[in-house]
Amino acid sequence: MRALEYPLDAAHILQHQRRIRRELLEEQRARPPLRVAILGGSTIGEVVRILELFLLERGLAPVFYESLTFEEEVLDSNGALFAFRPDVVYLHTSLVNLRRLPEPQDSEEMVAELLASEMQRFEQLWDRIESQARCAIVQNNFEAPPTRPLGNLDAYVPQGRVRFVNELNRRFADAAARRTRLFLNDIHYLSGQLGLERWWSPALFYAYGYALDLQAIPHLCHNLAAVIAALLGRSRKSLVVDLDNTLWGGVIGEDGLAGIRMSPGDPVGEAHRALQAYLCQLRQRGVLLAVCSKNDPAVAHEGFSHPDITLALEHLSSFKAGWEPKPASLVEIAHDLHLGTESLVFLDDNPAERALVERTLPEVAVVPLPESVDGFLTMLDRSGHFEPAVLVKDDLERAGYVRADAQREQAARDFVDLAGYLRHLEMKAEIRPISQLDKPRAWQLIQKTNQFNLTGRRYLLGELEALMSSADHLVLGGRLSDRFGCNGLTSVVIAAFDGVTARIDLWIMSCRVLQRQFELAMFDCVVQWCRERGAARLIGHYVPSPRNQLVAGLYDSLGFAQEGDLWSLDLSLRHTPRNEVIQVAS
Amino acid sequence: MTPDGTLETIRNLVCDLLEEPGLRVESATKPSELRGWSSLLQVTLAVALQNTFQIRFTLHELDDLGTLQELASLIEQKLHRTRQGRP
Numbered sequence: 278m279r280a281l282e283y284p285l286d287a288a289h290i291l292q293h294q295r296r297i298r299r300e301l302l303e304e305q306r307a308r309p310p311l312r313v314a315i316l317g318g319s320t321i322g323e324v325v326r327i328l329e330l331f332l333l334e335r336g337l338a339p340v341f342y343e344s345l346t347f348e349e350e351v352l353d354s355n356g357a358l359f360a361f362r363p364d365v366v367y368l369h370t371s372l373v374n375l376r377r378l379p380e381p382q383d384s385e386e387m388v389a390e391l392l393a394s395e396m397q398r399f400e401q402l403w404d405r406i407e408s409q410a411r412c413a414i415v416q417n418n419f420e421a422p423p424t425r426p427l428g429n430l431d432a433y434v435p436q437g438r439v440r441f442v443n444e445l446n447r448r449f450a451d452a453a454a455r456r457t458r459l460f461l462n463d464i465h466y467l468s469g470q471l472g473l474e475r476w477w478s479p480a481l482f483y484a485y486g487y488a489l490d491l492q493a494i495p496h497l498c499h500n501l502a503a504v505i506a507a508l509l510g511r512s513r514k515s516l517v518v519d520l521d522n523t524l525w526g527g528v529i530g531e532d533g534l535a536g537i538r539m540s541p542g543d544p545v546g547e548a549h550r551a552l553q554a555y556l557c558q559l560r561q562r563g564v565l566l567a568v569c570s571k572n573d574p575a576v577a578h579e580g581f582s583h584p585d586i587t588l589a590l591e592h593l594s595s596f597k598a599g600w601e602p603k604p605a606s607l608v609e610i611a612h613d614l615h616l617g618t619e620s621l622v623f624l625d626d627n628p629a630e631r632a633l634v635e636r637t638l639p640e641v642a643v644v645p646l647p648e649s650v651d652g653f654l655t656m657l658d659r660s661g662h663f664e665p666a667v668l669v670k671d672d673l674e675r676a677g678y679v680r681a682d683a684q685r686e687q688a689a690r691d692f693v694d695l696a697g698y699l700r701h702l703e704m705k706a707e708i709r710p711i712s713q714l715d716k717p718r719a720w721q722l723i724q725k726t727n728q729f730n731l732t733g734r735r736y737l738l739g740e741l742e743a744l745m746s747s748a749d750h751l752v753l754g755g756r757l758s759d760r761f762g763c764n765g766l767t768s769v770v771i772a773a774f775d776g777v778t779a780r781i782d783l784w785i786m787s788c789r790v791l792q793r794q795f796e797l798a799m800f801d802c803v804v805q806w807c808r809e810r811g812a813a814r815l816i817g818h819y820v821p822s823p824r825n826q827l828v829a830g831l832y833d834s835l836g837f838a839q840e841g842d843l844w845s846l847d848l849s850l851r852h853t854p855r856n857e858v859i860q861v862a863s
Numbered sequence: 864m865t866p867d868g869t870l871e872t873i874r875n876l877v878c879d880l881l882e883e884p885g886l887r888v889e890s891a892t893k894p895s896e897l898r899g900w901s902s903l904l905q906v907t908l909a910v911a912l913q914n915t916f917q918i919r920f921t922l923h924e925l926d927d928l929g930t931l932q933e934l935a936s937l938i939e940q941k942l943h944r945t946r947q948g949r950p
Contacts, residue, residue, distance in 0.1 A: 288914045291907050295882035322903040481906070484925040491910040 281334045282645070283659040287495040294326055301333040308338035309735070311509070314363035316347035318374030319488035327494050331502035335511060347374075351402045359409045364737055365505055366406050367415045371464065371488040372422060375445075378438045381427060385435045392441065396448050403452070403459055411739030413508050414459045415501065418446045420468040420489075423477045457717075458739055460508060460666065462501050464489075470659075471496055503661030509735065510724020513642060513662040515594070515614055516559060517607060519625035520570040520577055524556075524588070525549050526650065529580045530572055540585045548650040553587035555654055560592055564663050565614050567595035569606045569623075574598040603630050604637040615788035617727065617824060622662045626650070667717050685761055699794060699858040702759040706795065708802040708863045711745055711754040711769070718766045719754050722785060727824040729786040729796070731817065731831065736783075749774050751806055755799050757790050757859070764790055768799050772807060772815075779812035779848075791827075797856035800835055802863050804852050817844040869916075869942075870935040876911055877931070880904050890932040916942060 280290060280297055290297065311332065315321055325341050332339040342361040344350040347368055350358050358366075372378070375395060379388045399416070406414050422431070422438040431437035446465055453459045468476035471493055478490035489497065506512055521528040526538030526545040539553065540546040560566050566588070570577045577598035581590045590596070595613040597606040603625070611618045619640040625631055631643045642662050646653050685702070711719045720741050723734075736744070744750045755768040767787035773780045781803070786796055807815055817832045832844035835855070839845075870890060878886045881899050894900055894908060909925055912918070912934075918941040920928075928934050 288911060292876065292879055292911050294907075295880070299882070322901075323906065326903065480920070480922055480925060481910075483922055485902075485906050487906070491906060492914075 278334055279645075281331055281499070282642075283499065283656065283661070284645075285495045285499060287492040290327065290330070290495045291323070291491060294330060297330055298333070301330065306336060308333070308336055309509075311337045311339045311505070312342070312362060312364045313339050313505070314342040314344070314358055314361055314366045316344050316350050316358070316366065316368050318345075318347050318368075318370040319482075320486040321345065321369055323487070323491060323494050324369060324498065328498040328501060331498045332505065335502055335506045337506075337509070337511075348398075348402065351405050356409065363410055363412050365413050365415060365508065366410065367462070367501065368402070368417060369488075370417050372419055372442070373482065373488045375419075378422065379436045379441050381436050383436050388435050388441065392444060392448070395445060396452075399449070400452065403456060407456070407458055407739075411737065411743050412458070413737060413739065414456075415462050415504055415508075416449065416453070416459060417462045417464045418449045420464050420476060421473060423473060423479075457742075460504055462497075462504055464497065464500075467496060467500050468493070499661060503664040504666075507664040507666040508738075510666075510721065512664050512666075513622050514616055514620040514725070515565040515567055515610070516556065516622050516624060516657075516663070517567045517569045517610055518556065519627065519630070520568060520572060520580060520598075522626045522650070523624060523646075523653070524553065524568075525580060525583070525586070530576050534579055534583060537580060537583065539583060539587075545650060546585070548653070550585070550587060552650075552654050552657075555657070556588055557592065559663060562665060565594040565616075566592055567610045567614065568593055568597065569603055569610060569625075570598045571600060571603070572598045602633065602637075604634055607634065607638060607641060615728065622657075622660070624653075624657060626653075667721070685759075695792070696858070702761070702793070702858075704757060704759045704793060704795075704859040706755055706757050706798050706859045706861045708753060708755040708799060708861055711752045715754050715766050716741065716745070719752070719769050722766060722769055722787060723783065726785040726787060727822070728788055728827050729784075729791065730822070730825050731784040731828055732782060732820045733822045733825065734783050744771060751779075751803075751810070753799070753802060753806065755795065755802070757793065757795050768795060770799055770803050772803060774807075774810055774812060777811065777813040778816060779807040779810070779814070780816040781818065784817075794856050794858050796831070797854075798859045798861050801852070801854045801856055802861065804846075804848065805863075808848050808852075813848050815846040815848055817846070818842065819844070869938055870931060872915060873912065873931055873934055873938075876908060876915070880907060880911075888931060890935070891930050893930050894928070912938065918942065918945070 278297065278301065280286065315325055315328070317324070321343060325343055329339055329341070342358060342363060344358070347370060377391070379391060403414055406412070419442045421442060425431040425439060427434060427437050431439040433440055449461060453461045476489055476493045478487070481487040481490055518524055526549050527536055529537050538546040539549045541550065556566055568577070578590070580586070595610045597610055599606070607618060607621060607623065611621055618638050622642045622644060623631070623634050624644050624646070626646055631645070634641055635643050642660070644657050644660055646656055720736065720738050723736055723741070741752070745752050751772040753770045754766050756766045757764045767790045769783065769785050770781060771783040773782050786799070804815065817837055819829060819832060821829065837844035837846045874888050877888055877894055877897070878884055881897065888897065895905060909920060909928065913920060916938055918938060924937065929937070
């Protein structure tokens, strides 16, 4: 919904929140439930109301637990909070919740002690939540102080409040890097972006106890919803960009290669260069880039031979240039990238093209670009569409995978039969229980995979952790490599044991390794592990979704017998390995 | 804006917040007396009025905004002072 996308009209959202909520609830979409505990150290009423809108907008069905006394709530041994079974605990704290800020007469030791005691206080809360609920914790860091008794010295003498807050924020960052379930809501950045004077309203604090101005709440919630959506793997995955007057200045079909603008020193060129550089950064962290341009294909490609272009053709995972309507090209791009159109973000300077895409493919996020190119980058950045939850090594390598994919496709064309091609790939697989090291990637894969996904189950990072250490569960991960490179972790199976029965709760595989018999290799290993654990029967379950038709017949093809909703395999019979082309180490 | 216009704007805001477009709200009513009203809406109303009329309420005024009529007079006073060039 446009009202809930950047740039936000905070007054409009606050005034029409009931209508916006009703309209969101009228949208026909399947909404997974989400249990959010909001623990405040200041008034939270409006935060809850507005956050609900942004989470509904993200396709979730949130239910809330609210409390104004964050410390008591967490430390209370009766634990109404934990009985709520939150998926996410949000600690909405800010400067007003610190026990005290340094005073000019404090000694350096006193300030150090103050810092240590505040850290200890929050560490204790996080510890307690982590041990009582296997949920994600989203924690505000701190905004800069609204006033500076020491003036500019405040930023650098030990007694300075600005310095104190900076130091506390650094320690929060360290804690979040160390704790896998702690995520920061960076209100330090957000309040700077908005301006401290618009962030903090003394009147609203004194009169109603709000630690931030009402006008800032929609901004807070927009940011927070992006963090929560990212935790659930609901961030978007690909940016589709137009060429003329978007990626570069000018129209290549008319101005020619020498006429388009992306050179240093040229004001318009600089703005396009900054956008290109940002796109490269998105790509480095795993966002797939694609081009959708109304151009003659040869002419469109020619633009990438410009000496000053930052983006190279091989950075693009899909390239559509032609004269068909853009919505049709977007559908093709999604197909090329094995994504649904709801994973795409569309960047185009032309309002008519944007309007057409908005109307035809409402699930695509369309960035409302301003008229002037210098505003493009900010608009894209603030959208929050690509918020990552963690920086996964595999993401950084994804661009390389896509290149290796192209080489594999070339090799496939050189072979007449599939079996010959698969043998030529010289595939090797490692299939073993997920290690701590693989955990972030495994979790990400579970959140992201839609097509080869038998049950569609999603897990919170904490839940996955619990299953990994459970004696009654097997969490198996598979990585596949071949002569063109390594594909990384691309398949996960979670099986639950109940006496002599093993049940497959989750079976997913990345589309990158479809038709490589990798699912057969995984299946052989699952059978082997289950037998070793003494299981006599293996149960499978296929839960249809709009995207997983691909695996509707999987259990049938593997020799399972249908029993009502379930599929069953007798493990006491002899098992002939199904995979014939992958060499497996387990 | 005329005094009547001010009153009408406040009335519309109150109806918007309650999402009851046709609601009849008498000028002698305090918003807090309306069914479905909450302290939350009270804050939202105060902030929305500050934005709409480009005025600031003092802390004392925020304490009790009064009836719709009293609120309209208060805003009128503030607007008048602004027109006179006084803060």
